[in-house]
Amino acid sequence: MYFCLDHEAGAGVLILLHRLPVRRLLVGHLLVRHLPSRDLPARPCQGVTLIELLVVITLLGLLLGLAMPSFATWTRAAQVRTASDALQTGLRHAQAEAVRLNRQVVFFRTGSTACNNTINSSASGNYWALRTVPLLVGEDAEALQCGALTETTANVGITGPEVLCFNSAGRQTANGNPGVGGAACTVPAAGTNTYVLTAPGSDRTLNVTVSLGGRVRMCLVSGAGTEAC
Numbered sequence: 563m564y565f566c567l568d569h570e571a572g573a574g575v576l577i578l579l580h581r582l583p584v585r586r587l588l589v590g591h592l593l594v595r596h597l598p599s600r601d602l603p604a605r606p607c608q609g610v611t612l613i614e615l616l617v618v619i620t621l622l623g624l625l626l627g628l629a630m631p632s633f634a635t636w637t638r639a640a641q642v643r644t645a646s647d648a649l650q651t652g653l654r655h656a657q658a659e660a661v662r663l664n665r666q667v668v669f670f671r672t673g674s675t676a677c678n679n680t681i682n683s684s685a686s687g688n689y690w691a692l693r694t695v696p697l698l699v700g701e702d703a704e705a706l707q708c709g710a711l712t713e714t715t716a717n718v719g720i721t722g723p724e725v726l727c728f729n730s731a732g733r734q735t736a737n738g739n740p741g742v743g744g745a746a747c748t749v750p751a752a753g754t755n756t757y758v759l760t761a762p763g764s765d766r767t768l769n770v771t772v773s774l775g776g777r778v779r780m781c782l783v784s785g786a787g788t789e790a791c
Contacts, residue, residue: 669725671711692705769782
């Protein structure tokens with residue numbers, strides 16, 4: 563029984579031979595038992611045919627076609643959730659600032675990227691801002707914080723109050739002129755204001771509710787369990 567190094571298959575590949583004449587060659591520190599090329603068995607060419615390649619490509623295309631709709635739906639749902647998180651962040655900041663400063667604070671949507679006390683509210687704005695409500699005539703409002711709602715999720719639609727006011731106790735309060743361009747803070751008879759967030763192609767609609775007591779909650783429309791509205 564002999565072993566030889568197969569030069570065609572590459573270094574380190576050994577072939578087991580039975581009773582074949584070999585001669586020894588010393589290559590570096592490796593003792594190689596060399597088999598004459600005329601005694602090597604013929605090796606068939608390995609590979610794939612064009613038909614096999616086309617079949618594989620076709621199957622991959624079918625799998626991608628089946629996966630794309632589900633992936634697009636998941637992406638839209640993730641965008642709705644991202645916008646919902648941003649909206650909740652702004653509302654909770656407004657509530658916390660009202661309590662911290664012991665004065666009324668207004669949360670409003672705006673189309674401006676500036677963060678100062680001169681920007682106005684917009685019902686279709688992609689950004690949010692917080693501002694103190696002047697206590698006295700002639701007092702300047704103070705810009706507190708600003709953020710983005712749907713800057714990176716342009717397909718998400720948000721409907722709901724343009725402005726919300728929180729008093730020093732962190733509760734919703736009505737104000738006919740909070741100083742953000744004419745929009746007024748109102749409190750429904752039921753005491754809860756609701757924002758609705760959705761996107762074309764998404765399989766979910768989210769509500770962000772603000773109770774009279776100031777509780778901010780997100781819920782899933784037509785959902786089940788603890789996330790259901």
